[in-house]
Amino acid sequence: MSTARTSSRPVMLVRPLVWQTLIWLFLGLATLFTIAILFFIIGYIAAKGLPVITLRFLFSLPERMGKEGGILPTIIASWALTILALLVATPVGVGSAVYLTEYTRESALTRVVRFGADALAGVPSIIFGLFGFILFVVKLRLGWSILSGGLTLALMVLPTIIRTSEEAIRTVPVALREVSLSLGATKWQTVTRVVLPNALPGILTGIILSMGRSIAETACVIFTAGSSLLLPRSILDPARSMAVHFYILAREGISMERAYGTAAVLVISILAINALAYIIMFRFMRHRR
């Protein structure tokens, strides 16, 4: 019988089975912790916010600075800002990604662009807010408006969309491109018929992430879209997004109850976006498999 002293193997301080169990326990707890926090936040907001949500809350105008009445203008503002941001950022971002992956060779320029996109993705949103304020609100005289806010949000999410799209496009096998080309497709036909459809799930992930970030963004928006509680009538009107409304209600101590109500609507919107995106993606993938 070999003992620890005669064996050439390293001495085991803990028996493998015990070690296995410990690891399993640790990983399990880490996961549990993450999920627990998520559920705590959602549960807390739901518990505090859901009772506030009524049809009147959703579909009427705020009164007395939001102390009473509904949050209709802020819901409209949030969606308008988000949709505008994505309408601008998606074509530009996906276009850049296609250019970087399909239309140029790897060079100093592409590395600089990629580094720039990564660096931009890490810039705090309030810096984008300040930039948007100077460029759109002041220099281009768009004023505090949904347009200024949407464009600023577009700049903020652009790096995310570029980088996720780029990664998604890179995972499309070279063989698929060569097949398409060998069948007489032009580069553009190959991009639109083979590359982009196959990269779509990845691209969509980037868009969903960006959507979530846009709709939840506060710092960027307060600088560029303002905090008007009036119902916006065009994208040139100033507006207050749900996130900003929540911030002001809570910070100014106007109504914690209504702040939670707004937060709950915001969280539900984000969950709805995610669910919708997964459904679309699932439908699309099932159609192709």
Next chain:
Amino acid sequence: MQVKLAIRSLNAWFNSRQVLKDINLDIIANEILAVIGPAHSGKSTLLRIINRLTENQPGLRWEGSILLDGREINDLDTTELRRRVGLIFATPVPLPGTIFDNVAYGPRLKGRQSQRQLAETVERCLRAASLWDEVKDRLHTSALRLSGGQQQRLCIARTLAVDPELVLMDEPCSGLDPISTAQIENALRELKSRYTFILVTNNTKQAARVADRVAFFLSGELIELGTASQLFTAPKDKRTDDYLSGRIG
């Protein structure tokens, strides 16, 4: 005999390494020319050059002259060239989508066509690749669910749907079982009257079964070219003999 493709003094380099050395080769219309030789003898590179897929491959450059029906391939538009010269890859790569979509991919690129016209083309090409009977009831299911042999025949049908004159095949049967291989070889024999084939293969027996002429490549050089019966029974070059009898390669 009409020369379909004429290759004159073709030299190719991958970075600084020469991968094809002074190749001179005529491909005659409606023949099956098999190209045999050990790995890294430049066979696949030759096909990719003819199809001009090497343009997307950094590091590869070539000089010399390749004439398709007497016209320099570099003077042709790449899409036109690739419609006239099809390429079948070693591993079948179905495009994600249905069987029908795969075969219709090429025709659809050319522009709008009626659904009926497309359906006719799809059926004709699947029949030509002897796949029709196996898939006629599930044209609108995913091509990815087909077996490897069926996928390769689908790729052949897809290439035929573009209506090429010359079809390049890069070891089309390398991953396939004998039955699938036999089905593809039968399809080739039937298609010969309408198309010209260059068949790169690792399988000398396959070359003997289907080819009219055989070219033996070694380290980027064309060592010997002859009819299948001559080259396999009485090779003139010692290196061909060595390869065929398994002493090199």
